[in-house]
Amino acid sequence: MAETGTTTPRERYRAQVQAEIKERAWEQIAAAGASALSLNAIAKQMGMSGPALYRYFAGRDELITELVRDAYRSLADAFRAASAAGGGLTGLAHTLRDWALDDPQRYFLVYGTPVPGYHAPDDVTTIASEIMTALLDACADLPADGPPTPLAAHLEGLGDQWTTGHPAPPAALHRALTCWTRLHGVLSLELAGHFNGMGFDPTLLFTAELDTLTGASAN
């Protein structure tokens, strides 16, 4: 509390306004998706004029980029906490699911439909590799099962490209990739509502997939 650093009152005010802008932006995104985000509406909500927001963000794109950054950081933090708690791959998976269900549009901001021209800034990919590292560590802890796959051979030595210089056995790389794609497959379809009206509980499908990832009995 006392350690606010060497921040001038102006800087503190600026940070506070920026935070409120992002908060309103998240509300709008949760309500109507990222494409419906309107700077004007945010400004009106905050009781100020439209162009005022340009003192805080260069434009709509920069605001969204900042939100994407925050979303990545949020997931990375959740993963770090889960890793520290020692829940293993199961803990990581449930952390991911909870994080996704907590704000579906935030999940889609990270893993959803990309805009063709857009290229994420470097620090975002850095956070993404941090997330991958946590997943890879959890996968490396599991005992190897079955014979080495052809894909694993193809993956040989690629681990330090994904993460920050992090050697891992090819089988762990394969398993991490599989975890990622399978859990994302269930989650994204569930969040998008593609299971609506099918009459089953998506939670069971998620845990079933998780079981194939961690359990000895595969499928």
Next chain:
Amino acid sequence: MAETGTTTPRERYRAQVQAEIKERAWEQIAAAGASALSLNAIAKQMGMSGPALYRYFAGRDELITELVRDAYRSLADAFRAASAAGGGLTGLAHTLRDWALDDPQRYFLVYGTPVPGYHAPDDVTTIASEIMTALLDACADLPADGPPTPLAAHLEGLGDQWTTGHPAPPAALHRALTCWTRLHGVLSLELAGHFNGMGFDPTLLFTAELDTLTGASAN
């Protein structure tokens, strides 16, 4: 050819213009995503004024809905052809992948980030169930392996809800769901570019997942 039905010249012209509008719309979507679709730009491309398009589509939303419908129909047709060709689940999977790679934004229009308020019209869900039926049939043809899963028990008798009155064994339901989510998991992350710079071939990951779905050796 000769059988154009009882179409007046006006109707034929109208259908032709509508088709060209959709064609331009697909070009725009492929270039910059669905959120960047502009009726004005389409009109300018076609050499007419903006409001003229409203003779053919009630608005932007209706045009996009129509494109979504076409996308679903396109995938359903591709699946029907693959089923007729007798390629089995493997054929279906490669059909899906080819269809997705052919126009990533079209794939995302079907399986990508949903707009919170939007609800798909009934006929779209009908086509979706047709797609599910093809997948379910291919899964039912495969021999059952392993013990019945808890999820399969939960899925008991749900098949005729997804498809059009199509009884299927629970194990096939579970396998169909797993196919869907796993293939979508790999495909959507690949198309979104999340594998970029990781140095491996996404095709191998896709086929590896497909092998776990069809092959006897599971993982």
Next chain:
DNA sequence: TTGCGTTCGTTAGAAGTTGTAACGCAGACC
């Protein structure tokens, strides 16, 4: 306490979007 300078919020305006309304023309049908 008295300036000074940075920063903020304002209004005005350009250029774009979706969508509506009213008008004229032209093609189709009787």
Next chain:
DNA sequence: GGTCTGCGTTACAACTTCTAACGAACGCAA
């Protein structure tokens, strides 16, 4: 040939993002 339906137009309203110029307030420093 007359009538009627439908198409494309321009004009306009209400939005959007974003720039430019102005004034006021605030923090800092002398």
